[in-house]
Amino acid sequence: MAVHPATDTIAAIATAPGTGGIGIIRISGPEALPLLHKLFVPRKPRSHFTSHTLYYGTVANRDGQILDEALAVYMQAPHTYTREDVVELHCHGSALVLQAILRTIFEWGGRPAEQGEFTKRAFLAGRIDLTRAEAVLDLLQAQTEVGVRLAANQLQGQLFERLETIRRQLIAILALLEVAIDFPDDDVEIFNTSVMAIQLKTEVIAPLERLIALAEQGKIIREGVTVVIAGRPNVGKSSLLNALLREERALVTPLPGTTRDTIEERIAIHGIPVHLIDTAGIRMHEDPVEALGIERARQKLDEADLVLFLVDAFAGMEDRDRELYHSIQEKNHLVVVNKQDLVTDGQLDALAKEFSRTEIVKISAKEEQGIEELQEAIYRVIVAEKGEISEEMICAPNTRHRAVLAQTLEACRKFEQAMVAGAPVDLLAVEVQSALDYLGDITGLTTPDDVLGAVFSQFCIGK
Ligand code: GDP
Numbered sequence: 001m002a003v004h005p006a007t008d009t010i011a012a013i014a015t016a017p018g019t020g021g022i023g024i025i026r027i028s029g030p031e032a033l034p035l036l037h038k039l040f041v042p043r044k045p046r047s048h049f050t051s052h053t054l055y056y057g058t059v060a061n062r063d064g065q066i067l068d069e070a071l072a073v074y075m076q077a078p079h080t081y082t083r084e085d086v087v088e089l090h091c092h093g094s095a096l097v098l099q100a101i102l103r104t105i106f107e108w109g110g111r112p113a114e115q116g117e118f119t120k121r122a123f124l125a126g127r128i129d130l131t132r133a134e135a136v137l138d139l140l141q142a143q144t145e146v147g148v149r150l151a152a153n154q155l156q157g158q159l160f161e162r163l164e165t166i167r168r169q170l171i172a173i174l175a176l177l178e179v180a181i182d183f184p185d186d187d188v189e190i191f192n193t194s195v196m197a198i199q200l201k202t203e204v205i206a207p208l209e210r211l212i213a214l215a216e217q218g219k220i221i222r223e224g225v226t227v228v229i230a231g232r233p234n235v236g237k238s239s240l241l242n243a244l245l246r247e248e249r250a251l252v253t254p255l256p257g258t259t260r261d262t263i264e265e266r267i268a269i270h271g272i273p274v275h276l277i278d279t280a281g282i283r284m285h286e287d288p289v290e291a292l293g294i295e296r297a298r299q300k301l302d303e304a305d306l307v308l309f310l311v312d313a314f315a316g317m318e319d320r321d322r323e324l325y326h327s328i329q330e331k332n333h334l335v336v337v338n339k340q341d342l343v344t345d346g347q348l349d350a351l352a353k354e355f356s357r358t359e360i361v362k363i364s365a366k367e368e369q370g371i372e373e374l375q376e377a378i379y380r381v382i383v384a385e386k387g388e389i390s391e392e393m394i395c396a397p398n399t400r401h402r403a404v405l406a407q408t409l410e411a412c413r414k415f416e417q418a419m420v421a422g423a424p425v426d427l428l429a430v431e432v433q434s435a436l437d438y439l440g441d442i443t444g445l446t447t448p449d450d451v452l453g454a455v456f457s458q459f460c461i462g463k
Contacts, residue, residue: 006084006121009035010113011105013098014088023098025089028118031109032085033074038108039101040072040089051076059089061104068097082118083125129443131159134398150221150396159397162211163443169203170412170436177429184425193419200416204435208409211397215405218396220386224266224273227378228300230328231310232320236338239365240310241265241278244375246368269379277304306381307333308374313362314342317354332385334377335360341367397442404442411435 009029015022027035036049042057049055054073058066071090080086091098106112114120122128135152153159176191229237244267263278279297301307307328311321325335335355340348341364352360361377363370397405415431 006030006124009110010117010121011035011102011110012113012118013102015093021093023091023093023095025091025098025101025105026113026118027087027089027105027110028080028082028084028113028121029110030085032087033076035105035108035110036072036074036087039104040070042072049074052079059091059101059104061100062107067100067104068092068094078125078127081127082121083127084121129157129160131163131397131401131443132157134400150218159401160443162207163439166204166207167436167439167443169199170432170439173200173204174429174432174436177425177432180425181429193422197416197419200412200419205409205412205416208405208412212402212405212409215397215399215402217387219399220272220382221396222398224275225305225382225386226275226277226300226303227306227308228277228279228304229308229310230279230297230301230324231312231338232318232324235310235312235315235321236365237278237310238263240308240336240338240363241276243363243365243368243371244276269375269382272379272382274378301328301331305332305385306378307331308336308378309333310336310338311351313337313339313348313351316347316351329358332381333358334374334381336374337362338365340364340369401442404438408435408438411438 006029009027009031011025011027014024014026033049039059040055040057041060042049042055046055049072052073052075054071056071057069059068059070059072060066068091070092073088073090075086075088077083077085089101091101102112119128123130123132173196176196180191229240231237241263245265265276267274267276277300279300309325309328311317317325335358337348337351337360340362348362359377361370361374363374365371411431411434415428415435418428418431
């Protein structure tokens with residue numbers, strides 16, 4: 001890929017917003033080192049900064065007024081994140097001080113970095129491919145430990161390697177076709193259609209299909225599942241939501257968008273992000289204002305991957321419960337009998353008879369009994385529906401990759417059909433090239449030079 005070095009120098013606060021122990025300002029571009037000389041006064045005066053070495057000193061504004069004490073490091077291209085010259089200033093964490101230093105950098109000619117621009121530069125410089133650039137983003141946004149591992153693996157290039165293997169196969173096939181185009185009258189058969197068809201099937205089509213299937217399964221790690229808690233008022237829906245949240249306290253992040261009708265939270269169950277919705281609004285009322293809430297709650301029910309149907313063990317099944325159960329029983333659901341602390345085993349068994357064909361989980365949301373068992377049951381149902389979380393899923397492609405993989409696969413199938421139909425070689429080459437172009441969109445790497453290189457490395461044509 002062609003490298004166009006950036007001519008401008010970008011800067012931004014690299015640490016999280018808010019006050020922390022330290023705050024880091026990152027500067028990248030051709031002016032990074034000159035900027036360091038202007039901004040930073042090392043304690044021992046010096047005219048030269050050695051690359052990848054930490055210096056202690058002060059940072060000053062254009063008037064020479066000291067803004068902060070800091071540690072500074074200059075990292076000479078190309079051994080940096082962006083492959084450009086990079087400077088980092090490790091300052092005290094005050095947001096005001098960091099802003100003042102940043103302003104000074106802009107006054108000296110740096111410009112504010114756009115979102116993701118450091119990583120974009122790393123990609124443009126060819127240091128990382130697109131899948132790895134995306135992994136950086138995934139890593140920052142991962143919701144669970146499994147999500148972090150998925151992103152970290154992608155960052156290490158696991159997905160990239162699998163794509164590369166497929167790409168190399170396609171290039172080898174294209175190379176053969178190009179030779180056949182260049183030497184149409186050769187007596188020697190340059191390629192054998194049935195051998196090529198097998199190679200295509202096993203080395204290209206099957207791995208592509210596998211990656212597409214993985215993307216489908218990986219969605220569950222990236223995006224999670226939606227679990228809706230349904231039940232008539234007072235069965236204990238919000239108590240259950242809270243009990244599940246307490247169990248997962250460390251992983252909980254509050255989600256905006258809580259409405260009067262539904263309360264939404266996120267938890268993780270065995271690494272799967274679970275989007276938990278309490279449909280407080282589902283009531284069997286005639287009130288028109290209430291009806292709006294019911295409508296919204298019903299939409300949530302429709303989106304649910306799993307419905308937890310909650311029943312009050314003490315009150316038993318009432319008509320309203322039956323009505324609601326009737327409306328959800330065709331969905332993927334679990335019957336959860338709450339308030340078991342208030343009833344005897346005999347009463348629980350009697351209630352269980354109402355649901356003879358469904359798995360029942362007995363809990364007490366208030367006493368926090370049976371919550372772990374409920375989580376296990378939720379996990380079992382999700383896995384039964386979506387498939388086991390496997391080690392291989394750790395390199396699952398994302399939705400963007402999946403779309404491009406599907407296009408690549410379609411091009412490969414077209415090529416396969418054309419080959420079987422005995423289409424002319426130049427037409428076949430066009431199909432393979434289009435498959436390669438699609439694949440290149442994932443990593444951002446295919447160039448026609450690859451094909452040329454492969455032709456010459458495999459055959460001594462010029463002889
Ligand atoms: P919601 O309307 O379905 O969200 O129900 P709430 O969670 O607000 O609970 C209704 C009432 O039932 C509250 O007074 C809770 O304290 C009580 N409750 C909920 N779960 C239990 C339980 O497991 N045992 C007992 N004894 N009371 C419970």
